[in-house]
Amino acid sequence: MKTPALLLTTSVLFSASAATAAPEVVVSIKPIHSLVAAIMEGVGEPKLIVEGAASPHTFTMKPSNARAVESADMVFWMGPDMEAFLKKPLEALASDATVVELDDAEGLTKLPFREGGAFEAHDHGHEGHEHEGAEQGEHDHAEEAGEEHHHEHVTFDTHLWLDPMNAKAMAVAIEQALAKADPENAEAYAANLEALNTRIDSLDKETAETVAPVKDKPFVVFHDAYQYFEQHYGVRVVGSITVSPEVVPGAERVQEIHQKVQELEATCVFAEPQFEPKLIQVVTEGTDARSGTLDPEGATLTEGPDLYFDLMRSIATNLKACLSGA
Template sequence: MPALAIMGVTIPALFFPGTIRAADAPVVVTSIKPIHSLVSAIMQGVGEPELIVDGAASPHTYNLKPSNARALQNAKVIFWVGPGLEAFLEKPLQALGRDASIAALDEAPGLVKLPFREGGAFEAHDDGDEHDTASSHEHHDHDAEAAHDADDAHDHGAFDTHLWLDPMNAKAMAAMITTTLVAADPANALTYQGNAEALDDRLDALDAEIRGIVAPVKDKPFIVFHDAYQYFEHRYGIRVAGSITVSPETIPGAERVSEIHSKVGQLGATCVFAEPQFEPRLVDVVIEGTRARSGVLDPEAATLKAGPDLYFTLMRGIASSMKGCLSGA
């Protein structure tokens, strides 16, 4: 039986059943909390991945810390969504060369990818553009033609990177995570594969649960802080009438805020949702003098504790917040 020597005292390894296995676990680094949660679920019983964008930080505005750089240098496997979301990671990952296995999960087979939206009730990137005041039904259906037009309005090939807000996309990413971990650490392949099967079942159950939560309010229009929710919207048929800003890196000007204030009344928006990482006073201005209520959505899990259950807490939280505000509860 192997033994451990601590401060000169030899202790049988029998008292530390996880020590040997933890030492054998690959060093895995993840970019954001939702991805960390999926990787954590698949790695349970083997090890715990490290997280770069922790706490209430946002990948849209994050600056890499020295401790993050060290973690990347030591990593055997790195998971991120891709340069469209975590732009701050693009150059550091290029500098790593082939020292680590790097998986961009926006390349996972089977993903549904939706293009950025512009125009209508959604902000065009050129602040000088005119904004269409058509109703939500006129500009905001889910058909392929609308998606194609939106893609043409944005950079060619660009897509919304908030992919995890559809549980079926989470399943596709989990499959890629599993394949990557098995290739990097075949000794623990059976554990990864068993955990992945269990995760798939949980994601299917979550999908059905969310559909039931939002069903009573899915036809009520609302406005969000930035256009991060179209995967959730696309999956569950809810009505996002517009966003205060398309890009959270850009603070909207007075004209834009005034326009959204008008649209709250025009579109009959029931709620306007803030996000914990960004300026909540803008939402107060937007709803002032209207019947709309305010709520909070947290698409990147800024307020949640990292771990294997975070993804499920995140998705249930979004569904419950929508139902609560839109039903007046």
């Protein structure tokens, strides 16, 4: 019979062995890094590529990122439509790694990419898209060409995690991939997935309750990243300043949005932490619209298993605060 001390020693050795056996995992962006970290909790810690306030829309790989990808056993990313910067490095450096593209996960709700800022798309569907597309022809050619080039192959909105049901679908794909690569820790991954699903269900209910009082108030966002949040919670996004955040909107586009903010009596116009806030001042000048900040990718948040929850709560509370005038 093992003594208590021997049992403790055996347990410690087993835990150390399990941790050592965990694969080297690299994740592209904060929201999905948070989901991977939650499922790996107690087993290992995934590395993050797009750190701090950097945006995947404008990110450039550093040597340390390249080394991490090259030494990885597994890489999780949304896919080339979100992290275009990662496509060639994965082909060149991750030939021995298991690469998991999460925008291919089963059970995802995918919404079509909206051209031209999508004003009034919430109420008018494709009719609003066509109207905006026609107006867009009047704008600066450089802006139009830049947006068209960036999105020429994009058929759906890639900010999938902003629907919590999509987050759950991606979490299943993450757990399955990890369990296949690391069967010794499969039970831990499965238990963590169950706990994560419970937390997401609770978060979903909390978020719905937070935004319920301001659901009907119209607002404008910096770029069209919130479709999934909008559809899932029924909030009223009436337009975006730019389609592609890496493309600065031209003067005509800014003037058009300024007029739309007045015509639609938008309650708030939201900036994002990574991009130029002066545009928000120009768009809201002379109107009754307030300004706020939304962070769809967690730029200002601390990475880790709690980030996804902090991100969704931040969007909900910032929406409520600005739209209610609090």
